[in-house]
Every structure is written in structure tokens, then in C-alpha cells.
Amino acid sequence: MQTIEQLKQQFAIADRLDFSMGPSECVMININTPHAKARITTQGAQVLSYRSADALHDLLFLSRLSRYGDRRAIRGGVPVCWPWFGVDPSGKGRPAHGFARNRVWDLIDVQQTENDGIKLILSLAPDPRDEPLWHCAYSLKMEIVIGEQLTLSLTTENLDKESFVISQALHTYFAVGNIEKTQVRGLSNHHYLDKVENFREKLQAGEIVFDGETDRVYLNSPDKLFIEDSDWARRIVVESSGSNTTIVWNPWDRVSTLKDMTDDSYQYFVCVETANAANNSISLAPGESHTISAGYRIMPLG
Numbered sequence: 598m599q600t601i602e603q604l605k606q607q608f609a610i611a612d613r614l615d616f617s618m619g620p621s622e623c624v625m626i627n628i629n630t631p632h633a634k635a636r637i638t639t640q641g642a643q644v645l646s647y648r649s650a651d652a653l654h655d656l657l658f659l660s661r662l663s664r665y666g667d668r669r670a671i672r673g674g675v676p677v678c679w680p681w682f683g684v685d686p687s688g689k690g691r692p693a694h695g696f697a698r699n700r701v702w703d704l705i706d707v708q709q710t711e712n713d714g715i716k717l718i719l720s721l722a723p724d725p726r727d728e729p730l731w732h733c734a735y736s737l738k739m740e741i742v743i744g745e746q747l748t749l750s751l752t753t754e755n756l757d758k759e760s761f762v763i764s765q766a767l768h769t770y771f772a773v774g775n776i777e778k779t780q781v782r783g784l785s786n787h788h789y790l791d792k793v794e795n796f797r798e799k800l801q802a803g804e805i806v807f808d809g810e811t812d813r814v815y816l817n818s819p820d821k822l823f824i825e826d827s828d829w830a831r832r833i834v835v836e837s838s839g840s841n842t843t844i845v846w847n848p849w850d851r852v853s854t855l856k857d858m859t860d861d862s863y864q865y866f867v868c869v870e871t872a873n874a875a876n877n878s879i880s881l882a883p884g885e886s887h888t889i890s891a892g893y894r895i896m897p898l899g
């Protein structure tokens with residue numbers, strides 16, 4: 598595992614990028630650009646905070662009761678679900694949402710972009726301890742660009758002799774001022790599987806509003822969505838590529854069953870996840886690769 602001293606020596610950039618030790622020895626990458634400040638941890642290659650220079654609020658929600666540390670899942674920011682989304686598709690009781698979010702990734706490259714942004718690449722090195730969970734040979738890389746917008750691109754390459762199938766999600770927790778004054782636009786007339794009603798297939802009529810537990814898998818979803826938050830008068834534009842599924846999740850009162858969240862925290866976030874899941878899972882032949890990307894930018898709600 599890379600030590601904080603090694604990381605500093607290799608990648609620190611004066612006034613732009615440094616490293617600090619977070620809770621449970623999680624290494625934090627702190628980024629400061631003219632456009633935005635951001636914090637990313639090498640645990641799960643997880644973006645925890647992104648705040649535009651002129652913004653009053655963070656783009657992302659992070660639970661103050663979140664647990665940290667190797668083999669734990671951090672509650673908030675952008676967890677990476679891989680190589681499966683949701684419960685173990687093989688029914689063998691492997692952990693929900695795969696293992697990529699619970700592992701420490703390596704930082705392998707840092708670059709300053711032309712327009713004053715910072716681009717990072719993190720890689721998840723295969724670990725023999727994960728053999729019982731996933732035995733196929735792979736390469737998994739996350740590119741994160743901090744600039745006028747936040748962009749994430751996750752690339753899976755099949756290094757095995759056999760094909761394999763993955764499902765995946767960029768499980769983004771967007772901060773909102775008030776969930777009851779929030780709408781997700783762009784999914785009207787799309788079919789979804791309602792996880793609250795045992796995966797019943799339904800048709801979305803109108804924009805998504807929130808008044809109770811919401812856990813939906815929209816298949817064949819579009820590549821541009823909007824999260825409109827009238828409390829904070831802002832619109833988050835979500836643009837994706839390499840993704841055919843969108844998950845929309847808010848636990849509402851079921852939040853009380855989650856030990857790493859306060860009981861009122863459901864009011865302050867919505868997960869809109871850029872994904873490939875269920876029938877949209879991705880099959881990769883030996884040597885093939887696939888990239889799923891999401892870009893997030895904030896606009897005033899006019």
C-alpha cells in the first residue's frame with residue numbers, strides 16, 4: 598500500500614494538491630483549483646466532496662456518522678459499486694455492491710489539465726484475498742477530473758482468458774436542501790423496477806418527486822438528467838456515457854436501520870446513480886474494456 602509520504606513525494610503540487618490522514622488512516626487527497634475544491638480518498642477511489650469556488654453548498658452529501666477504514670463502505674460522496682450492483686447476483690451471499698468500494702486503491706497518475714483542472718487516475722490492484730469473491734483477472738481504473746465540473750470515468754478491462762459479466766454504479770449521494778422540494782427530471786415515460794415493491798416493473802409518469810422510500814432501477818435510461826432543488830435554488834446536470842441504467846434511491850424512514858446515518862439525514866440527499874445493472878449488465882470478452890462516465894455540474898435554478 599502507498600504511504601502518505603510516498604504519495605506526497607510523487608504527486609503533491611504546491612497550493613493545488615496535497616495529502617492528509619483522515620479517520621481510520623484513510624488517505625485523503627485534497628485538491629484546490631480556481632474552479633473548485635475537492636476531497637477524494639484512496640479508499641474506494643471515492644470522491645467525498647466537490648465544491649465549486651462560488652458555491653454555498655457542496656455538490657455531495659457525506660454522512661457525519663460514516664465509518665472509514667479498509668473493508669468498510671463510506672456513506673456518502675461517490676461510492677463505486679463493482680463488479681456487481683446491489684445484492685450478489687449469484688445468490689452466494691457476497692457483499693452488496695461488490696468490493697471495489699471497500700478496498701484501498703493506488704493513485705497512479707496526477708496531471709494538471711489545460712484549463713486549470715486536476716486529473717487523477719486511481720487503480721484497484723487485484724488482491725489474492727478477493728479470490729473467493731471474484732476470480733477473473735481484470736484491470737480497473739478510475740479517472741477523476743476536478744475542474745468546472747466533476748467528471749468520473751471508470752474503466753474495466755478483461756485480462757482473463759474467459760468472458761465475464763459485470764454490473765456497476767457510480768452511487769452518487771447528491772446533497773439537497775430539502776428532499777421534499779427536490780425533483781429528478783428526465784425519466785418520465787421510462788420503465789423501472791421498483792425495489793420497494795419486490796422489483797415490480799412500473800412506468801414513470803411525470804418527474805420524480807419524493808414523499809417516502811424510493812428505490813428504483815430505471816433501465817435503458819437517457820444520458821442527461823437533472824436534479825432540481827428549489828430549497829437551494831440549484832439544478833445539478835448529470836451527463837453520462839457508457840451507462841444504460843439509472844438508480845434513484847432515498848431510504849426515507851428506513852434510514853433508522855442504517856447505523857452510519859442520523860435519522861434526519863434522508864432529508865438532505867438523493868442518490869442518482871449512473872449504472873449498468875440487471876438486463877443492462879455488461880459482458881466483456883477477453884481483452885475487451887468498457888468505460889462508464891458521469892459528469893456533474895451545477896446551475897442556478899431560474
Ligand SMILES: O=P(O)(O)OC[C@H]1O[C@@H](O)[C@H](O)[C@@H](O)[C@@H]1O
Pocket residue numbers: 670683693694768792812813844846870
Ligand atoms: O447500504 P448500501 O449497501 O450502501 O446500499 C444503499 C442502497 O443502494 C442503492 O443503490 C440500492 O438500490 C438500495 O437498495 C440500497 O439500500
